[in-house]
Amino acid sequence: MTFDLWTLGFQTANVLVLIWLLHRFFWKPVAALIADRQASAATLLDEAEAKRTEAEAALAEVAEARAGLAAERDAMLAIACKDTAAARESLLAEARAEVETLRDTAKTARVRAAETLKANAMTEAQGLALTIAAQLAARLDGPATDAAFLGWLVQGLRALTDAERTALAGVNLEVVSAADQDSAAQGRIADAIANVLGAHAALTFRTDRALIAGYEIHSAHFSLRNSWRADLDRIAAALGEKGDLSDAA
Template sequence: MTIDWWTLAIQTINVLILVWLLARFFWRPVAAMIEERRQTAARILDDAEKKRAEAEAAEKAVAETRAGFAAERDTLLEAARAEAESLHRKRLAEADRDAAARIAKAEAAARDAHQAEERAWFDRAGDLALSIAGRLAGRLDPAVIAAAFLDGLVAEIARLPDAAKAAAALPEAELELVSAAPLGPALAETAQQRLREALGTTAALNLRVDAALIAGFELHGPHFVVGNNWREDLARIGQELRHDRRS
């Protein structure tokens, strides 16, 4: 086989020219275009990465905001629950105080009613006792009754303090003997004589009648009143009965 070196040289030159033309007018613009597209793609990827980072940051911020909302909600719920419990306890305490006040008021009213009924009962009993005592006194001999109560009065005078008896023994002392019924002359003299001896005085006693005594006497001195009569006895019995019922 015979090689045509001139043809080969011309073809080689043509190839070189073609390569040069392609390199100058084709590959460089294509490479520039590819580089530009690569840079554009890199920028797009960078922008996408930035947006992804921004999206993640935004998502994180949203999550933190939601967590903050949840914490704030929990705080508000806890505060509301605590306030509700406090209000509930306050209302229970107010209800307890109101109930206690109502109970105390009812107990006081019942106690007052009971005391009023008790006083009314004692008043009726006292009136009945006075009526019975008055009837009994009307059936007994006045002289016998007076003598019995006079002995008790002398005994009461003996228990007076010395200062009271000394004041009653002064000449200027005013003494008054009160009897439940009028005294006859003899009984009046006997009563005065015994009382003067008991008081250690020679002064006369003023006489006065008070039917409220029912039976017996009262002696009024300068600084004392001493008695022995059914009115005092019945009053003392009533007080003792009241004291016993309260005990």
């Protein structure tokens, strides 16, 4: 059994050198890398924690903004409901006013149409009355009718005052008849008028079929209507006044 001191020294130096070399090339860099990785992981965890905190803050902001949006939405809905109600009331008022206007217009048009219809009916009635009167007059005894109308003409003249009759005696009078008058008839008429007026007036004769029957006297400032046509006009005027009064009622 031998124990070599040189070998002991060599091996001691070898192991010491190996410790230093491995410390330099293995233990130190690997441990540093592990520490770096741990530091990186810690940094990443810290960053992740910070990100999570930021995310939670952002989430809280979003929730707050969402709550604000809900409140704003409710307020806008309330305003919209209020505006809608006001617009509805305004539209209803306008519609009511328009309906009233249309109703008034329709009433006016209806009244006007009724008046027009009434006037047309009155005109047609007058025409019909004239036609009926003309046909009835044609069936009557011509001389008797003429004598009756002449008598009513004399009564009309007699109803005038003396001054009026005197004034009429001095002016030209136009005698209008519904049928042509021969000389004898004209003489009879002139005598009857002269008998009432007290003097022979200057007479001119004219025929107007529209009178249907009867005699009328016209001058520049005087008119005595004594014919069926005049009677019908008066009746129509009276009916018109009565209709107006009934409408007014």
